[in-house]
Amino acid sequence: MQVRLVPNLQLGERIIGPTPDPEANRALYQRYAKRLQARLGIGFQVYLDMSDGYDLLHARDYDTDTCWVVAAAVYQALTDSAVITHHRIISLSDQALILKATQPIEQQLRQSPTDQ
Known part of the structure; x- marks a missing residue:
C-alpha cells in the first residue's frame, strides 16, 4: 500500500498546513x-x-492502494465531500506529528478499508 503524507494544501493563493511555513511543514x-x-x-x-x-x-477515485495522511488543518479545509468520500484519508494531529507518534496511524493503516 502507498501512504502519501500531505503536509500542505494550496487553495488559490493560500497554503494550509500545520504551520504558516510550507517548507517547515515539509x-x-x-x-x-x-x-x-x-x-x-x-x-x-x-x-x-x-x-x-x-x-x-486530482487522484483517481476509489483508489484502494493509496492512503492519504493529511494535517488536521488540511483535513478541515477539504470541504469537497467527493475528495473525502472517494479517498482513504487519515487526519494526523499536530501533536502526533511533532512527537513522531506513529502508533495511531499504524493501526489505521493496518486495518482493511472494509473494517473502518
Whole structure:
C-alpha cells in the first residue's frame, strides 16, 4: 500500500498546513515519514507529497492502494465531500506529528478499508 503524507494544501493563493511555513511543514512531515516507514516495514511505501495537495485533489477515485495522511488543518479545509468520500484519508494531529507518534496511524493503516 502507498501512504502519501500531505503536509500542505494550496487553495488559490493560500497554503494550509500545520504551520504558516510550507517548507517547515515539509521538513516536519519528512521526519515523520522516515519514522513511519521504519515502523510499518515491508508492504507499505511511505511518500511525502510535494504537490501541495494537487495530487490528492486530482487522484483517481476509489483508489484502494493509496492512503492519504493529511494535517488536521488540511483535513478541515477539504470541504469537497467527493475528495473525502472517494479517498482513504487519515487526519494526523499536530501533536502526533511533532512527537513522531506513529502508533495511531499504524493501526489505521493496518486495518482493511472494509473494517473502518
